[in-house]
Amino acid sequence: MTNHALLSPSAANMWFECPASLWLSKDEPDQSSAYAAEGTTAHALAEYCFKFGKQASVLIGMKTAVNDIEVDEEMAEAVQSYVDTVNGIKDSMTTLYVFDxxxxxxxxxxxDLSANINTVNTSYTPKKSFGTADVIILGDGGLQVHDLKYGKGVRVSAENNRQLLIYALAAYYYYSLGCEINKISIHIHQPRLNHYSEFSVTPEDLIAFGKQLKDKAGEAYAVYINGPRKADDFCAGESQCRFCKAAGKCETLAKHVENVIDADFTNLDDEVIEDVNNDEGEALAKKFKAIAMIKSWIKAVETRVQAQLQLGNSVPGFKLVLSRQGNRAWANEEDAENTLKSFRLKQDEMYSRKLISPTQALKVLKGSEIRIKKLEEIITRPEGKPTIVPESDKRPAISPADDFTDLTQEEI
Known part of the structure; x- marks a missing residue:
């Protein structure tokens, strides 16, 4: 594994939209989470499946070499879905040149970042700009870049996705030296959300994006080296602030949230239900769109306050305490089993039995279509709940006449 580049493709939305974000974040520690570690394991599992032609299920209950996260059934199923999709695309090609x-x-x-170095810092060497593409396929005159998003928090669209366009641009300049490429596509796989997104771009459009990339990267890098010079070096917004390490201390974001709340939520009083019901659609949409950014900002501030208190710094009016203890667990299951046996407990007192899940049963019966068909007759699966998504989402909209629970009334 490698460290992220300064101008990381995965953070492209951040430094594209807010040039000062890199400068403000330079002294902030890297953020890690259980979700990120889980994603790293899923990517390592996918790499193993691709390179060795193995099924993801063979590693269930085991740990990859990258961290201590165990591969569970959900991860194996999701990764296998992604691997099967990519392999299916690869195998459908008449001529395959590259599968990286x-x-x-x-x-x-x-x-060309050297053009943005301040003359005072002439000895400063620009840091390398790089990224790692999950899968690159070159064949049948086309270049494809595939990206696995293991998380299930936010649906990600491939349309004009800057991270993947950067990968595609770098791959295009590299691979086009050896063969002609006349079509390019980027693909995002989110198996846990049952979501797949594809976007095609011409070589001419990709090169035009490259010019924009150079301008935006140069602007962000100049601010990183020299510091902010103008007010619009800072630009708050949902996409650029979501994963910014400095979001918790950014005054521009704080003021932006304050302005949004003051402008859009001034009527949230006892008459809130009547106000919302009578509100115009556009105004209501504007309020709803602001929620994600406000939640992100709240989380960033909470994280920063906790970090400051853990460092021993004062945050007036607040302190750190230990939360409720976690659930009890055996320090060593084998020792616990032997100890319970010494108490002469009965089998049904020591052990609990649980029926396997439908997913586990279908795997056990794999290849037996008759038994699977019989089993599916007794499997039920609840319908999805109504959820709000952008209009660009490809799923069909629910009709107002459809029968579903009135969530507003439940909340009231």
Whole structure:
């Protein structure tokens, strides 16, 4: 595994939209989470499946070499779905030239960052700009970049996705040296959300994006080296602030949230239900769109306050305490089993039995279509609940006449 580049493709929305974000974040520690570690394990599992032609299920209950996260049934099923989809695309090609897994792509030369170094810092060497594409396929005259998003918090669209466009651009300049590429596509796989998104771009459009990339990267890098010079070096917004390490201390974001709340939520009083019901659609949409950014900001502030208190810094009016203890667990199950046996407990007192899940049963019966068909007759699956998504989402909208629970009334 490698450290992230300064101008990381995965953070492209951040430094594209807010040039000062890199400068404000430079002294902030890298953020990690259980979700990120889980995603790293899922990517390592996918790499293993691609390279060795194995099924993801063979590693259930085991740990990959990257961290201590165990591969569970859900991860194996999701990763296998992704692997099968990509392999299906690869196998459908008449002519296959390249099938690269976890390919590191260096796009430093495309940015020419040296032009943005302050003359005072002439000895400063620009950091390399690189990223790692999950899968690159080159064949039938086309270049494809595939990206696995293991998380299930937010649906990600491939349309004009900057991270994948950067990968595609770097891959295009590299692979086009050896063969002609006349079509390019980027693909996002989110198996846990049953979501797949594809976006095609012409070589001409990709090169035009490269010019924009160079300008935006140069602007962000200049601010990183020299510091902010103008007010619009800072620009708050949902996409650029969501994963910014400095979001919790950014005054521009705080003021932006304050302005949004003051402008859009001034009527949230005892008459809130009547106000919402009578509100115009556009105004209501504007309020709803602001919620994600406000939640993100709240989480960033909470994280920063906790970090400051853990460092021993004062945050007036607040302190750290221990939360409620976690659930009881055996320190060593084998020792616990032997101890309970010494108490002469009965089998049904020591052990609990649980019927396997439908998913586990279908795997056990794999290849037996008759038994699977019989089993499916007794499997039930609840319908999905109404959820709000952007209009660009490809799923059909629910008709107002459809029968579903009135969530507003439940909340009231």
């Amino acid at each position: 897994i976890e390919q590191r792509l260096d796009f430093s030369d495309l940015l």
